[in-house]
Amino acid sequence: xxxxxxxxxxxxxxxxxxxxxxxxxxxxxxxxxxxxxxxxxxxxxxxxxxxxxxxxxx
Numbered sequence: 001x002x003x004x005x006x007x008x009x010x011x012x013x014x015x016x017x018x019x020x021x022x023x024x025x026x027x028x029x030x031x032x033x034x035x036x037x038x039x040x041x042x043x044x045x046x047x048x049x050x051x052x053x054x055x056x057x058x
Contacts, residue, residue, distance in 0.1 A: 025032045
């Protein structure tokens with residue numbers, strides 16, 4: 001029986017994601033900057049909520 005070698009799909013998907021991000025940043029730098037800013041604001045909000053929760057426990 002001849003078996004085919006497994007395809008490293010995770011590796012290919014990573015490169016596709018990197019290429020998509022690079023394409024997006026090159027073609028729409030303002031949109032990319034807004035996306036990063038929105039993500040940072042979301043993380044800051046989540047961190048603030050966790051800090052409030054931990055302080056309420058004390």
